[in-house]
Amino acid sequence: MARLVMKFGGTSVADLDRIRAVARRVKREVLAGHEVAVVVSAMAGVTNQLVKWCQELSPLHDAREYDTVVATGEQVTTGLTAIALQAEGVDARSWQGWQIPIRTDDAHGKARIEAIEAGELRRRMKLGQVPVVAGFQGIGPDQRITTLGRGGSDLSAVALAAALEADRCDIFTDVDGVYTTDPRIVPRARKLERISYEEMLELASVGAKVLQTRSVELAMKRRVRVQVLSSFEDVPGTLVVDEDEIVEKELVSGVAYSRDEAKLTLRRVPDRPGIAASVFGPLAAANINVDMIVQNVSADGLTDLTFTVGRADLARARAVLDSNRERIGFEDLVVDPGVAKVSVVGIGMRSHAGVANTMFKTLAERGINIEVISTSEIKISVLIREEATELAVRALHSAYGLDRAP
Numbered sequence: 001m002a003r004l005v006m007k008f009g010g011t012s013v014a015d016l017d018r019i020r021a022v023a024r025r026v027k028r029e030v031l032a033g034h035e036v037a038v039v040v041s042a043m044a045g046v047t048n049q050l051v052k053w054c055q056e057l058s059p060l061h062d063a064r065e066y067d068t069v070v071a072t073g074e075q076v077t078t079g080l081t082a083i084a085l086q087a088e089g090v091d092a093r094s095w096q097g098w099q100i101p102i103r104t105d106d107a108h109g110k111a112r113i114e115a116i117e118a119g120e121l122r123r124r125m126k127l128g129q130v131p132v133v134a135g136f137q138g139i140g141p142d143q144r145i146t147t148l149g150r151g152g153s154d155l156s157a158v159a160l161a162a163a164l165e166a167d168r169c170d171i172f173t174d175v176d177g178v179y180t181t182d183p184r185i186v187p188r189a190r191k192l193e194r195i196s197y198e199e200m201l202e203l204a205s206v207g208a209k210v211l212q213t214r215s216v217e218l219a220m221k222r223r224v225r226v227q228v229l230s231s232f233e234d235v236p237g238t239l240v241v242d243e244d245e246i247v248e249k250e251l252v253s254g255v256a257y258s259r260d261e262a263k264l265t266l267r268r269v270p271d272r273p274g275i276a277a278s279v280f281g282p283l284a285a286a287n288i289n290v291d292m293i294v295q296n297v298s299a300d301g302l303t304d305l306t307f308t309v310g311r312a313d314l315a316r317a318r319a320v321l322d323s324n325r326e327r328i329g330f331e332d333l334v335v336d337p338g339v340a341k342v343s344v345v346g347i348g349m350r351s352h353a354g355v356a357n358t359m360f361k362t363l364a365e366r367g368i369n370i371e372v373i374s375t376s377e378i379k380i381s382v383l384i385r386e387e388a389t390e391l392a393v394r395a396l397h398s399a400y401g402l403d404r405a406p
């Protein structure tokens, strides 16, 4: 008998038929004798619509009211899923973030979970009740509803699994696992049976959209075994596990891409101590994540500083920089939303040379220009023109021998 968290994403609860299918899937585990907690997202497309309404009313809206609006999608699906479970004869009830409570900090729109008081849920689960928990939301120190950032219900599920000391956290989604790359771009992409937390983290952070980055971070930290699997097909998914559980460590396990990037260049910034802090400090204070950074060689004590942010943060990044223009002392701000980031990831890279060279050579042969490069121990990322994304991904997937045999 195991304790399981089963999380269903937006496409898995997109309509009533699918919610009925979710209820039957959950019932199977309950009948097998497992203790089950369910986490649900909003119906596919609903959160996007809610976000759009906020933006249409005011682009710089109050983040607390945004949370009040966008958290409603999950309230609907918790209730519907609980009703569907009850109709299947399974004892179930819905839980909103504030009812548990799932306590977060006050960073509205991208709040961090600080604590989950799971005692009551555990007590009821022991008695056979299935809690259906709203993903994506919590309650802040000011008692207001918070949300965890887009895709945040994965994080809710992993955090709940950790709080419940669950044996596994199953993430049911519209793909049946983690692939070597996006199968829509490369039909010969392969499904991975297992992947390490480290690799999954790098893949998630560079745009493999199956799991939200922060959920993988938390799974790694709390050693939560995560399985990604399809809610439509009954086939084994991909297990995200500790590196030691992976016998054959691939040189490159996956190629990922992200089109949600924007490049900013500050032209002719004074090259003096403290300048980076004066640029990135205010951006951090505004909760804007900066990713790749390059500073050019300076001439006449002036330099160019190039970096990337998520495209969704571009307008705010620009506003923050403009309002700090005097303090930073730059001459010009050039903004370029037409870029994409392509990355190769693999724990085998730690012990092998030449991985980067293969990447650069492959892109050069296709005439793809590299604008910015960044690396970590197990990842190499390049920034290229957005139009070249698919070509780059396909070429790299073959170059690293990842194509499935035809």
Ligand code: ASP
Pocket: 009, 010, 041, 042, 047, 048, 073, 135, 136, 149, 150, 151, 152, 153, 154
């Ligand atoms: N409904 C939220 C979103 O669309 C959270 C989630 O689906 O994970 O971002």
Ligand code: MG
Pocket: 009, 010, 151, 154
């Ligand atoms: Mg999702």
